[in-house]
Amino acid sequence: MSNSTSIPVDKNKIGQAVQMNIPLSINTYTLPKETETYIVEVVKVFLGAVHQTEIEDYIVYCLNELTTNAKKANTKRVYFKEKGFDIYDQKSYDEGMLNFKQESLSNIDYYLQQQKKEGLYIKVIMQAKPGCIIFEVRNNVQMVATEFKRIFDRMVVARDYETVDQAFMQAIDDTEGAGLGLIIMLLMLKKIGLQEDAFELITEKDMTINRITIPTDFEANRHLLELTKTIVEYIDEMPQFPEKIMEIQHLINDPNATMGTIASLISDDIALTTDLLKMVNSAAFGLTKECMSINEAVKMAGLRGIQHLLYSVGTLQVLNVTNEEQKKLWDHTYKCAFFAYNIAKIQGKVGILEEIYVCALLHDLGKIIFSSIYPKLLEQINDLKTERNIPEPVIQSVMAGMEHQAIGVAVAEKWHLPAAIINTIKYQYDPESAPKEYCNLIATVGFAEFMLQYTEGNINYYQIPPILLKQHAIEKEEQLQALCDKLNAKFHKQD
Incomplete structure (x- = not known):
């Protein structure tokens, strides 16, 4: 202007x-x-x-x-x-x-x-x-x-x-x-x-x-769905979840398996052991003393907690985060997970703390996947555009990230991730539309994401859905700012 x-x-x-x-x-x-x-x-x-x-x-x-x-x-x-x-x-x-x-x-x-x-x-x-x-x-x-x-x-x-x-x-x-x-x-x-x-x-x-x-435009929507599906097909060469993690998951679901057997299987994988201990010892989990053994970690986190942590560790291993953009995305999701976990803790949602943490950690899975395959995908999408006569605005739509959620959901389903994670990716900005059993969990993750966006200056207070503010007892902007400041300080204290 x-x-x-x-x-x-x-x-x-x-x-x-x-x-x-x-x-x-x-x-x-x-x-x-x-x-x-x-x-x-x-x-x-x-x-x-x-x-x-x-x-x-x-x-x-x-x-x-x-x-x-x-x-x-x-x-x-x-x-x-x-x-x-x-x-x-x-x-x-x-x-x-x-x-x-x-x-x-x-x-x-x-x-x-x-x-x-x-x-x-x-x-x-x-x-x-x-x-x-x-x-x-x-x-x-x-x-x-x-x-x-x-x-x-x-x-x-x-x-x-x-x-x-x-x-x-x-x-x-x-x-x-x-x-x-x-x-x-x-x-x-x-x-x-x-x-x-x-x-x-x-x-x-x-x-x-x-x-x-x-x-x-309904025609554009048809092309968007087609293109999203094709992108997921292009990801077929991406490795499946690590075999070791899937083996541990099956063991956790076995009613006859003991804690010691599960801990022993985890201990066999040095990288997995390191990642799990790092997560369990993060400030989010608020342990009173440092956990140094997998046996202790399994006891402290419980089977459900370990199970959910394995999904996040497995995703990290599969995606092999390397470039700066991906690291920035992961840093954002770690902070979102920290915020979501602590919000849930403040509100007494003790039974689903680990689940909330992992769902928040993976809520932007589509963005991370998209950034990791972007260079190779560009050439393939241009070929697809010509082959299937897809309008340029539709290509721009996907490239601009409007379909990250759909891509994240498709890949999460492909990897057989839990329904809680899939629904969090899908409904993170609209928790009311989610299946009833996940509404509370997704609302917490969604509110954490809105808090981060507010803290980073990307959105204003009025843009946060009123129902999320009400659910988290926020009546005015000063209360939100105080909560953001508190969690920000706590997050940086762990660095």
């Missing part, structure tokens, strides 16, 4: 929000020109991140129409209040509207400042969700019956038209804002193939919500 008053657009934050399926929100009281420009720039980056740039002009128009109408609705409230009109009384409403447009426009700066003093805001929200993208324009006033009727009438009129030219023939009463502009907006949505229910007008107490829901 070129002018000196421009607001910088953080592309990394937008990309992070798209990847995590969390909302982006822009708040304004007066909707100045620089904010309008900023909204347009954010929409462009957002649509680019979800590979929907072809609808950019349509969405920009729709949001401009809805934000302008929201601003006028807020202005109307302060104007009516100052002039003594009752917006809820039909006669008083009609009287107030006689001079509203002329008088408010002639002194618009004053009325906009009054809106700000009254705390009347406009909020633009955009969010990528599985299967759709959502745009909302909210303003914190309740729509009165007369306003709702007029907008509903415009929606009915828009059904009768196929083109904007036809709409221009409609007689528009210019005392209200939601007239021709709203009809054109609905026609634009129709033009990009959306049904009438793509636009919703929701009225709540002290809130008006205009929502546009756009399903993602």
Whole structure:
């Protein structure tokens, strides 16, 4: 953006929000020109991140129409209040509207400042969700019956038209804002193939919500699934889980096996022994004294704990983390696991501590796999693109990491990892959709990931799902910050 008053657009934050399926929100009281420009720039980056740039002009128009109408609705409230009109009384409403447009426009700066003093805001929200993208324009006033009727009438009129030219023939009463502009907006949505229910007008107490829901391209989804499946097929040459670890797993599941037998089998593998002792002695497990033997480790961690630790050790051995990007990803997952384990410990989830630790450690399995096979995969994917006529945006989608979760799930299933790990990878950003028995575990891992992203400045407090904050007794940002600081300090203390 070129002018000196421009607001910088953080592309990394937008990309992070798209990847995590969390909302982006822009708040304004007066909707100045620089904010309008900023909204347009954010929409462009957002649509680019979800590979929907072809609808950019349509969405920009729709949001401009809805934000302008929201601003006028807020202005109307302060104007009516100052002039003594009752917006809820039909006669008083009609009287107030006689001079509203002329008088408010002639002194618009004053009325906009009054809106700000009254705390009347406009909020633009955009969010990528599985299967759709959502745009909302909210303003914190309740729509009165007369306003709702007029907008509903415009929606009915828009059904009768196929083109904007036809709409221009409609007689528009210019005392209200939601007239021709709203009809054109609905026609634009129709033009990009959306049904009438793509636009919703929701009225709540002290809130008006205009929502546009756009399903993602089904053809693109078909290609994404095809490409993801093919990537997993390309990983076939990747080694299976280490035979020794699978042998130990079978022994753990044998009701006749003793602790001593299991410990002896683990001890036979020097690398496995070293890795397990390192994990058991990490600060996350809070042992009062250093564990120096596998026998002791098995007793301390218990069979379930050892079993879950073996999955993480096995994954590390298979993936053979070497380059800097992979090391950075593993460092992030170790910290996430530490956070998740300690959050669970604070909340008394003693029975699933080790399970939570390992699920958090492997929740980004898809990213790590993708980074490890990326160089060889590039050439193969280009061949696949030509062979199966896959559109470039779909290729970009996978390369941008939007399908990391799907890849992680596919590989976890291929390796026969436990259902808890598979469901954590799949539902980490949407724990409510997970099978009921894993919701609590996944919510803890998901909250730990959101905490890390918040700590690293990649997301803002408002983007953390309210249900996760509620589940972890966080009522305000200061509480979250204090918890992050506490766990951060504890994590670095172990280094």
